[in-house]
Amino acid sequence: MAEKKVTKKRARTKTGHYKKDDPNTPQNEAWVKVGAKVSPTDTHVWYESREPEPSMFTVAGYDPIRNFAYGTLEWKVKADDIGRFEQNHFFQISRVVKKRET
Helix, strand or coil: CCCCCCEEEECECCCCCECCCCCCCCCCCCEEEECCCCCHHHCEEEEEECCCCCCCCCECCECCEEECCCCEEEEEEEHHHHHHHCCCHHHHCCCEEECCCC
16 A cells, blocks of 8 residues: 655657746646556555454455465455445454554
């Protein structure tokens, strides 16, 4: 869930030539920002089991993904469905928690 670093690069015309800056406008047309795209994390929220789990189980209709490095389970939940997901018993008793960003 790392954010992209925003950098600048020279703007180009449709034919591939560099654009020049128009001094009559406040913005600089010669440079464009790169890397400011919407990340997939905006459409989904990740949840994980708090402790390593011996077996896999479905939560609110979402099948888990096994994280073999830690033995935990992970769920990729649609952002518009997190309210229903968080009403599930496993979330209410904190067996499943929202995944921490690293």
